[in-house]
Amino acid sequence: MSLLTLNNIEVVYDSVFLAVKGVSIEVPDGGLVALLGANGAGKSTILKVISGLLKPERGLVTRGQVRFAGEDILALDPPERVRRGLVHVLEGRRVFEHLTPEENLLAATSMHRDRARIRQLVDEMFSLFPRLAERNKAKAGYLSGGEQQMLAIARALMTQPKLILLDEPSLGLAPFLVDEIFDTIRRINAESGTAVLLVEQNAVAALDVAQSAYLIEQGRIVMSGTAEVLKSNPDIQQAYLGGSSQVDYHAVKHYRRRKRWLA
Amino acid sequence: MDMLLIAELSINGVFVGLMYALVAAGIVLIYKTSGIANLAQGALAMMGGYAAWAFATLAGLPIWLWLPAALVAMFFAGALLERLALRRxxxxxxxxVIMLTLGIEIMLRGILPGFFGSSVKRLDIGIPTTPLFVGELFLNRATLIGGAVSLATILLAILFFNSRLGIIMRAVSDDQTASWSVGIKVERAIALAWGLSAVMATIAGVLWGATQGVDWSLSLLLIKALAIAILGGLDSLPGVVIAGIIVGLAESLATGIVDPIVGGGTRDVVASVIIVLTLILRPHGLFGREHIERV
Structure with a gap:
């Protein structure tokens, strides 16, 4: 059974702008699913629909259902959804800048009652991300971009989620850090069985870790399938994976290559 | 200049400053959680004074009952204020939002004396009125006790902000959306801040009510509290203590030394001068939170 099901979701911003036009997505229990697409395709909006963080941005779900663990969750507010087991790591990391890493982790434990368990969770996070323990004296605002991203992920894990929504974890990071972050994501998914829904522009990295993926353009899903199928698709290779290595410039046509789906 | 007089003015000034600081701490508490400068804090202190008086005199309760009753009632009044007015x-x-809090201040200033009568109400918390002589120093007992209680309350607030609940409230002030995303009930945290702030205002209202009586003029504490909060940095509780001492000292010395020369009235100028100077010279105050920018 799938953990998360989006059925025909439509989102309107400011009552006029239709940003998501009937999107259906499934994330299986313990799965790692990627959501690919260019800027403004509606990827982040879809994550906000799931976590409930659309309201502060004047967005509204006008059609469709979101079911999580067999329940319709659209009417729940974001903190309640976190308590059901889904957590959203926001784009741009958004750590609590004036708090230390440990305080950042503690701030995400409002749903836990057991103090010993909280302590244990903090220790787990520090052993998962030793760098955070080293930088525990500094305020989170002074951590490097990679450290902040790890802190944001660790903070989300403190809520003990069944599903973690990751919005552009590689944004603005050096290539070796991107590898490290994706390695961490794979580990979290494999070791604790936490399902992951990953939004990425870095399609190469995302398709390497994901089991399946959806491709979004202008608010519609234009392609979906297992990561292997998408990776081998010539259109995806051309548009998102940087094309083939050799380009015969004599053969380059003077019109732009059309994608073979309707967008 | 008479050294004894200066020593006396200084000591009384420090303790009065700490009593001002308690009102300012309420402003800081709300600012630290929700990022709003609450201009109704003076009226909350006045309301706390009236609540204490009502429970003590109208209901005739003994002090160990009317004090907790007033504190609890004001906690809910503060939280309710947030729920009904601010959350909209x-x-x-x-x-x-700031204009709204100013409106609430003015409204309470009118309504409460209108409801309870505008004469000064006596509030007795059992502090003897006889002055205290330390050596040759002539000190005001109510001020000493008031200052000590205020300092203790502020220290408690500092401890609170390092507890898990306090960390959560600081997280809310840092980033509300991110707080939501990790399951913090942001609205509840802000309502809690207003409740606690009203409790602190009530303690201040009772202490000041005991020294000068309860009437509308308790709400004028707002000006001193604003001066202290701005000088201290609006989001720093230790800053409030230091700034409180500075403002109290300056005020007391100005009254004792400058007043006889210019013919009085400097007491209320000091706070406004401090507000203006701080905003011009050091807008973040002495201990205000720095804006973090990574290089």
Missing amino acids: MVGQPIIM
Whole structure:
């Protein structure tokens, strides 16, 4: 059974702008699913629909259902959804800048009652991300971009989620850090069985870790399938994976290559 | 200049300053959680004074009952104020929200004396009125006790902000959306801040009520509290203590030394001068939170 099901979701911003036009997505229990697409395709909006963080941005779900663990969750507010087991790591990391890493982790434990368990969770996070323990004296605002991203992920894990929504974890990071972050994501998914829904522009990295993926353009899903199928698709290779290595410039046509789906 | 007089003015000034600081701490508490400068804090202190008086005199309760009753009632009054008035303003420009708190201040200033009668109410918390002589120093007992209680309350607040609940409230002030995303009930945290702030205002209202009586003029504490909060940095509780001592000292020395020369009235000028100078010279105050920018 799938953990998360989006059925025909439509989102309107400011009552006029239709940003998501009937999107259906499934994330299986313990799965790692990627959501690919260019800027403004509606990827982040879809994550906000799931976590409930659309309201502060004047967005509204006008059609469709979101079911999580067999329940319709659209009417729940974001903190309640976190308590059901889904957590959203926001784009741009958004750590609590004036708090230390440990305080950042503690701030995400409002749903836990057991103090010993909280302590244990903090220790787990520090052993998962030793760098955070080293930088525990500094305020989170002074951590490097990679450290902040790890802190944001660790903070989300403190809520003990069944599903973690990751919005552009590689944004603005050096290539070796991107590898490290994706390695961490794979580990979290494999070791604790936490399902992951990953939004990425870095399609190469995302398709390497994901089991399946959806491709979004202008608010519609234009392609979906297992990561292997998408990776081998010539259109995806051309548009998102940087094309083939050799380009015969004599053969380059003077019109732009059309994608073979309707967008 | 008479050294004894200066020593006396200084000591009394420090303790009065600490009593001002308690009102300022309430402003800081709300600012630290929700980023709003609450201009109704003076009226909350006045309301706390009236609540204490009502429970003590109208209901005739003994002090160990009327004090907790007033504190609990004011906690809910503060939380209710947030729920009914402030929460509707979510998403509105910050200036509108601040204007709303100013409106509440003015409204309470009118309503409460109108309801309870505008004569000065006596509030007795059992501090003897006889002055205290330390050596040759002539000190005011109510001020000493008031200052000590205020300092203790502020220290408690500092401890609170390092507890898990306090960390959560600081997280809310840092980033409300991110707080939501990790399951923090932001609205509840802000309501809690208002409740606690009203409790602190009530303690201040009772202490000041015991020294000068309860009437509308308790709400004038707002000006001193604002001066202290701005000088201290608006989001720093230790800053409030230091700034409180500075303002109290300056005021007391100005009254004792400058007043006889210019013919009185400097007491209330000091706070406003401090507000203006701080805003011009050091807008973040002495201990204000720095804006973090990574290089």
